[in-house]
Amino acid sequence: MKKLLDFPYSHVLVLGLAKSGTAAAKLLLDNGIQVRINDMKTEENDSVVVDLRKMGAEVVVGSHPLSVLDDIKLVVKNPGISYDNPIIVEAKKRDIPIITEIEIAYQLAGHSIIGITGSNGKTTTTTLITEILQASKRPVKVAGNIGIVATEVAQTLTEKETLVLELSSFQLQGIEKFRPNIAVLLNIFEAHLDYHKTFANYKQAKCNIFKNQTSDDYLVYNADDDVIVSELKNAKAVLVPFSISKKVEQGAWMDEDFVYFKDEKVISREEIVLVGKHNLENILAAISAAKLNGATNEGIRSVLTSFQGVKHRLQYVGHKLGRLFYNDSKATNLLATQKALSAFDKPVILLAGGLDRGNGFDELAPFLTYVKAMVVFGQTKEKLKQLAENTGVNEVVLANRVEDAVEKAYSLSNEGDIILLSPACASWDQYRTFEERGDMFIQAVHKLV
Known part of the structure; x- marks a missing residue:
């Protein structure tokens, strides 16, 4: 197991346990560092x-007393804890550095990191890169926001292995020296403003992925995203663009028939089984990063001719009597559902609804061209019903939950229809997570007779 070398902080506060906080605390304790832990829940x-107490940690639970900062030299913050938390506010006043767990993972893993971020598509791209490198016989491990704690994996990383990290804006806001050899920036649009407060703050957090890079590193970026392009003036890495709309000399692109990396044909488009225009962007990003890390065209083709998507992300679930079912429960915002709807040119029955965050749904209207019916549920069902009626969707049906919605959608469908769960809302009004919502959809599909 790797050890932290030259770690400059003698007394660390880990704020928030969960998986990453627990892992960080154990790692610090194993390295002989004095640790205090504070968790509300x-x-x-x-x-x-x-x-953790048996390992020597001081643990304070049930409240956030400011005294937990006494004698502290560094705060390791759970990514989900906002910067207006009283402990974080006080730590800033005391000039105590605040980081997230990926900063410690970097100090363990070193420079051999591919980091992936973006408002949408992170998990799919991370998975594609990992599977392509594995198929190309490249030694690789995966961790990060994909659900695997980065510090746990980084401790086991060998010198020959590359660490592929999915990175959220929450994680990236808390870095100091973190520097991936290959950074991938997929897209940036307004999201998580309840956490970051302004779009400028959110954008800066995303762009932190390349702030410490040098001319020895690579920045794979979406050349079709104007927000990203406007930020490149601050980049020092070698720029590797990808584009679905035009040829790019130094990155991945496509014409009507083939996908290319630079001037090299990589794969025929008709061989790719993953659906959706947005997934073409993810594929180009993954090809670019993987090729920079030594992937082969054979490895790329073996993955792209079989990869049908990550669970809950426009995931093909199956078919019954000619109806095709797709689970896109991860679509918790309007843009994600817009991209899902853009993936199909056949009749669609859309299942949508969930937590009401106060927004409207008019931005979905231009994407309902192929939607023949909608089954809506959750707190936003009346808003979505109004959208359907205003845009001339033939049928709209109210449902109680996703399970009920599947049965009603099936009864409305004909052979050749797409039945798509793409809620455009968070799940927390009825389900603990979007994964639970998606699992309920899958179970309901399999119960159909």
């Missing part, structure tokens, strides 16, 4: 608290 008799 965990209880005194929780097994994690008991274990």
